[in-house]
Structure formats: C-alpha cells, structure tokens
Amino acid sequence: xxxxxxxxxxxKKLAVIVGPQNLTTAREDLLCYSYDSTAQEYIPDAxxxxxxxxxxxxxxxxxxxxxxxVVPRGAxxxxxxxxxxxxxxLVMVLTRLNRILExxxxxxxxxxxxxxITGHLKxxxxxxGLFYPPDPSSFKFCTIGGNVAECAxxxxxxxxxxxxxxxxxxxxVLPDGRILNTGVKTAKxxxxxxxxxxxxxxxxxxxxxxxxxxxLLPHPACRATFQVSTASMQQATSLVARILSSHQPCxxxxxxxxALHIVSTFLPNPLPTGTKALLLIEVDGDAQTxxxxxxxxxxxxxxEPGLIGVQRATNEKEAEALWSARRSISPASFExxxxxxxxxxxxxxxxxxxxxxxxxxxxxxxxxxxxxFGHAGDGNIHVNIMLDRENSLEKENADIAKKRLFAEVLRLxxxxxxxxxxxxxxxxxxxxxxxxTALSVMRNLKKLFDPKNILNPGKIFPEQSSGKNN
Ligand SMILES: Cc1cc2nc3c(=O)[nH]c(=O)nc-3n(C[C@H](O)[C@H](O)[C@H](O)COP(=O)(O)OP(=O)(O)OC[C@H]3O[C@@H](n4cnc5c(N)ncnc54)[C@H](O)[C@@H]3O)c2cc1C
Numbered sequence: 001x002x003x004x005x006x007x008x009x010x011x012k013k014l015a016v017i018v019g020p021q022n023l024t025t026a027r028e029d030l031l032c033y034s035y036d037s038t039a040q041e042y043i044p045d046a047x048x049x050x051x052x053x054x055x056x057x058x059x060x061x062x063x064x065x066x067x068x069x070v071v072p073r074g075a076x077x078x079x080x081x082x083x084x085x086x087x088x089x090l091v092m093v094l095t096r097l098n099r100i101l102e103x104x105x106x107x108x109x110x111x112x113x114x115x116x117i118t119g120h121l122k123x124x125x126x127x128x129g130l131f132y133p134p135d136p137s138s139f140k141f142c143t144i145g146g147n148v149a150e151c152a153x154x155x156x157x158x159x160x161x162x163x164x165x166x167x168x169x170x171x172x173v174l175p176d177g178r179i180l181n182t183g184v185k186t187a188k189x190x191x192x193x194x195x196x197x198x199x200x201x202x203x204x205x206x207x208x209x210x211x212x213x214x215x216l217l218p219h220p221a222c223r224a225t226f227q228v229s230t231a232s233m234q235q236a237t238s239l240v241a242r243i244l245s246s247h248q249p250c251x252x253x254x255x256x257x258x259a260l261h262i263v264s265t266f267l268p269n270p271l272p273t274g275t276k277a278l279l280l281i282e283v284d285g286d287a288q289t290x291x292x293x294x295x296x297x298x299x300x301x302x303x304e305p306g307l308i309g310v311q312r313a314t315n316e317k318e319a320e321a322l323w324s325a326r327r328s329i330s331p332a333s334f335e336x337x338x339x340x341x342x343x344x345x346x347x348x349x350x351x352x353x354x355x356x357x358x359x360x361x362x363x364x365x366x367x368x369x370x371x372x373f374g375h376a377g378d379g380n381i382h383v384n385i386m387l388d389r390e391n392s393l394e395k396e397n398a399d400i401a402k403k404r405l406f407a408e409v410l411r412l413x414x415x416x417x418x419x420x421x422x423x424x425x426x427x428x429x430x431x432x433x434x435x436x437t438a439l440s441v442m443r444n445l446k447k448l449f450d451p452k453n454i455l456n457p458g459k460i461f462p463e464q465s466s467g468k469n470n
Contacts, residue, residue: 006045006090010066014048014090017058022049022096033091036076036083038425039339044071044085051096053173053210060208061177063090063454070175071456072204074114074146077138079342080423082150082203086458094145097210103128108216109168109185114145114209118152121214131219133160136419137327145209151201153419155326158377159250159284160217162419164200171211172199175450185213198445203421204456206449223250223284224294225319228301229275229309233257233372236277237356239304240376241349243281247297252377253280253326256356259373262332266325268318272309279376280326282319329373330382336369337386337394341402341425347414349379358408359383366397380418406432422460430462 006014006025015023024030025046034043050056063070069089076083085091097113100121104110105128112121118132118139125132135154136142142152148170153162169183183189183196199206230236236254243252255263255278260271271278283293294312301310313319333340347355356372363370374382383405387398406416406429416426416433431439443461446453 005088006068007066010062010068011046013062014046014059017055017062018048018050022051023047033073033076033093034085036078036081038079038081038084038423040081040084040424042084042086042088044091045088047091047093049093049096053171053179056092056173056208056210057177057179059090059092060173060175060454064176064452067452067454069454069457070208072145072149072208074143074149075117075138075141077142078146078150078423079344079420080417080425082421082423082456082459083146084424086424089454092208094143094208094210097145098143100124101211103130103216105130107185108218110214110216111185112144112212112214114143114148114212116144118142118144118147125216126219129219130216132166132214132216134163134166137330144212144214148200148209148212149202149204150421151419153375153378153380155251155253155280155282155323155375157375157380157419158244158252159248164197166215167196167200167212168215169213170196170199170209172207173210174207175452175455179210180207183213187215201421203423203459205446205459206455208455220250220284221286222290223282223319224290225313225322226279226281226294226297226301227309227311227313227322228279228281228307229272229311230277230279231274231306231308233277233356233360234353235306236279237353237376239279240352243297243300244349244377247293247300248283249281249297249377250284251280251282253374254278254376255280255326255329255373256371258336258369258371259329259333262335263325263328266321266328266332268313268321268325269311274308280322326373330384333371333384333386337388339387339389341385341387341398342420343383343385343402343405343416344374344380344418344420345383345405345409345414345416346378346380346418347409347412349377351412351414352376352379352381354412355381355408355414359405362401362404366401368394368397368401370401375418378418379414403429424459427458427460428462430460 073083095115098115102111136152369386387394
C-alpha cells in the first residue's frame with residue numbers, strides 16, 4: 001500500500017457507483033493489475049471496473065474531490081509502464097466497455113468503446129468489406145482505448161499510418177468528471193482546436209477515453225507476402241530506403257539473426273543457409289495491382305546482387321505463419337534472458353544501417369545481448385537489450401547501453417519512441433529530446449486538465465526536474 005490509500009468511506013461510495021461486484025481490494029485481484037509488459041510491479045489500493053461513461057464521471061468527481069489517484073488500464077500490454085499504479089490508488093480497468101457501437105459501411109466510420117479488442121474491430125469491419133489498418137503485433141489482445149492512448153502503430157503503418165490517422169473523434173471523461181466530446185464523424189472538420197489529436201498518445205494522463213470514432217477504409221482484396229533472406233544486416237537494412245523509393249509496400253519488417261533464431265520453430269520453412277537477416281515485405285490492393293506490384297518487386301529483388309533468397313508465400317497459411325513468427329519475437333525473446341529493455345526508437349530510413357551497426361558494436365563492447373527487429377519501413381527499430389536484473393553488472397551495462405542508444409538516435413535525427421510512448425521507462429530521458437519550452441507547455445497542459453494531478457501521475461514527465469509527481 002502507498003500514501004494514496006483509498007479510504008474505506010470512499011470505497012463504499014465507489015461500490016455504490018459501480019456495484020460491489022465491480023470493485024475489489026482482494027490481494028489476489030490487486031496482484032493481477034499490478035504489472036504490464038514492462039514486467040515491473042506496483043500494487044494498487046483498489047481496482048474498479050466501471051460499465052459506462054456516467055459511472056466513470058461519478059468516480060472521477062469523487063476521486064478529484066478526495067485527491068485519489070486513478071490509473072486507466074486497458075489490457076495491460078503496454079511496454080512503458082503507462083498502466084502501472086506507480087503511486088498506488090485506484091486502477092480503473094476499461095474492459096467492460098467493450099461494445100462496437102456502430103460500423104457505418106457507407107460513411108466508413110466505426111464508433112467503439114475503449115475496451116474493444118483491436119483484432120475484434122478488424123474482424124467486424126472486414127465483415128462489412130471495411131478495413132481498420134492499425135495492427136500492433138499485440139492486436140489480438142490489446143484494446144482500442146490503449147491504442148489511442150499510446151498512438152499505437154504496427155507493421156502496416158508504412159503504407160497506412162498509425163492510430164492517430166484513424167481517430168476522428170472522442171468522448172473523454174476529464175479528471176473532474178466533466179464529459180468532453182471532441183472531433184467529428186465526418187471525413188473533414190476544422191472547427192476549433194484539434195483536441196482529438198491532443199488526447200491521442202496522451203497515455204491516460206489527460207482524461208479517460210470512453211468512446212472512440214474511427215475512420216475505416218475499403219478492405220484490400222488481396223495481398224502478397226515476400227521473404228527476403230540476406231547475408232548481412234547491413235545488406236537488409238540498406239535495402240529498405242531503396243525499396244521504398246520505388247515501391248509502395250504495405251509492410252516492410254526486418255529481423256536480425258538473433259530474432260530469427262528465437263522464432264525459428266515458428267517459421268513455415270527453414271531459412272536458406274547463411275541467412276543473417278530477413279525482410280518481410282507485403283503489397284496489397286486489388287488483384288491486378290497486387291500482381292503488378294509483386295512482379296515489379298520480384299524483378300527489383302532478383303536484380304539485387306548477393307541476396308541469399310527471395311521467396312513469395314504460396315498461400316495465406318504460409319503468409320500467416322510468417323507473421324505469427326514475427327509477432328512472437330517479443331514474447332519469445334525471454335528465452336535469452338529473464339528481463340529486457342525494449343526500446344522502439346525511430347531514425348530516418350536512410351540511417352537504419354548506421355543505427356543497427358551501432359547496436360552491434362555496443363553489444364560487443366558491453367558484453368550483453370542486444371538484438372533488433374521491427375518496422376524497418378518506418379525506421380522504427382525495436383532494440384532489445386537483454387539482461388538478468390539480478391546480475392548487477394548486466395543491469396549496469398544495460399542502462400549504459402540504453403543511454404548511449406538514445407544519444408545515438410538523437411544524433412541521427414531520430415526520436416526516442418515511435419509507438420510505445422514514454423510512460424515511466426523513458427520519462428527521465430524526455431529532456432534529451434524535448435526542449436524546456438516544449439516541456440513547460442506540456443506540463444501546463446497537464447495542469448490545465450488535471451490541476452490536482454490525480455490522473456495517472458508519475459507518467460511521461462521526469463520527476464526530478466520538477467520536484468513534483470508529474
Ligand atoms: C507482444 C507485444 C507486441 C506489441 N507490439 C506492438 C506494436 O507492434 N505496436 C505498438 O504500438 N505497440 C505494441 N505493443 C504495446 C501495446 O500492445 C500497445 O501500447 C497497446 O496500445 C496497449 O494497449 P492496452 O489495451 O494493453 O493498454 P494498457 O497497457 O492497459 O495501457 C496503455 C496506456 O493507455 C492508457 N489507457 C488505456 N486505456 C485507456 C482509456 N480508455 N483512456 C485513457 N487512457 C487509457 C493507460 O493508462 C496506459 O497509459 C506490444 C505489446 C506486446 C505485449
């Protein structure tokens with residue numbers, strides 16, 4: 001328990017709002033909501049499962065009046081600790097709000113509650129011939145609310161963009177309980193400030209997202225998947241910018257040799273001997289476009305000297321097996337070490353070879369395993385620094401590696417996070433990328449929305465420089 005313990009009279013009032021079955025302080029329940037994908041653990045004082053915007057409004061009015069900390073949570077798959085109750089208080093789990101309220105085929109919009117699983121929306125949209133493109137590798141188990149709060153991206157971002165590009169409007173419950181509606185349900189709209197965009201990527205620090213209006217597209221009829229084996233990482237990464245200068249793939253992913261090793265059993269076919277890195281490339285569209293694009297891409301790749309192999313998936317099952325392997329890298333990496341620092345840095349595409357070469361040298365110099373994979377088409381590289389936190393030397397070297405990685409990313413004109421957000425794991429590094437003016441404007445925005453700092457404190461902003469919670 002922490003300083004922010006929820007007093008028993010408040011617990012009684014909360015139970016009246018949501019019903020006693022939707023509030024818990026049982027130790028075994030608190031443990032279930034104490035961690036996320038960072039594998040760090042902070043025990044909340046209580047966990048609440050509201051069922052409507054009105055209930056959330058009442059909870060926040062009460063929390064605001066009593067200065068009780070509230071931490072919104074979707075599926076808890078976040079990679080930067082955003083859903084962790086680092087200051088205790090009330091974890092608010094949004095998974096009961098899981099209805100797809102509307103899929104409008106002809107206006108191509110969906111209205112959903114935040115607890116909808118991303119993959120479920122994708123499937124339901126497809127039934128109407130529509131496509132919701134954002135596809136974080138966690139799409140089968142993360143929520144749309146978490147996606148909007150983090151501005152999640154995925155493999156298809158190289159062609160289709162990220163969650164921000166599909167979020168048209170929001171219903172948000174503000175920290176004082178007021179309900180705010182932002183944005184539009186139309187293809188365009190410029191009335192007033194773009195508050196929708198402010199909430200996208202705000203990591204649960206400005207308000208609770210309770211309804212989300214999303215743009216949909218017509219579903220592409222076909223796709224073709226290519227697997228390109230290269231003899232070196234440099235060869236793979238230097239191909240990326242050249243492919244994109246003359247082709248329009250919908251995905252362009254890469255995996256280094258360690259990533260390939262840990263998912264080798266998931267791959268549909270054995271890799272050609274000597275493969276040191278793999279590019280996974282897809283094109284999509286109608287049948288004719290896909291045939292043309294595939295043909296052009298194949299000719300381009302076959303003319304490339306020194307590639308070990310270029311294979312096209314022969315059927316949907318084979319393509320899905322390749323994707324399954326790609327999506328398994330993150331969870332499977334724990335076979336290397338019990339812990340990891342997982343960064344999702346971004347550099348301009350032409351700088352990917354420099355960044356990857358830097359991580360390889362860093363790994364050798366510090367004597368720790370560092371491997372890379374990710375959304376090469378966006379320059380968004382997942383750098384995985386593997387360690388055992390019980391081993392003090394490894395921990396020290398992993399922290400050094402993270403600092404040096406960030407410095408190099410910024411030197412290469414990159415950014416510290418492409419999709420995972422800041423949360424607690426990058427908060428201390430924010431001043432490396434943002435100047436004082438940007439930081440102060442952001443802090444003032446937070447104060448404007450949440451003067452008592454009850455909503456998800458301890459996230460995004462470095463604590464030391466402010467001397468405050470947030
Ligand atoms: C195996 C694996 C692969 C992944 N791959 C990707 C990837 O390819 N791309 C990517 O972008 N991410 C990826 N992630 C990270 C993660 O899945 C995303 O950040 C996702 O958007 C988090 O959704 P969630 O529902 O789990 O949110 P949570 O982890 O529960 O919460 C994340 C943040 O959102 C806030 N939040 C949640 N719901 C709300 C709400 N309704 N209102 C306000 N704030 C809210 C929380 O407070 C927290 O700050 C991956 C994670 C795993 C485990």
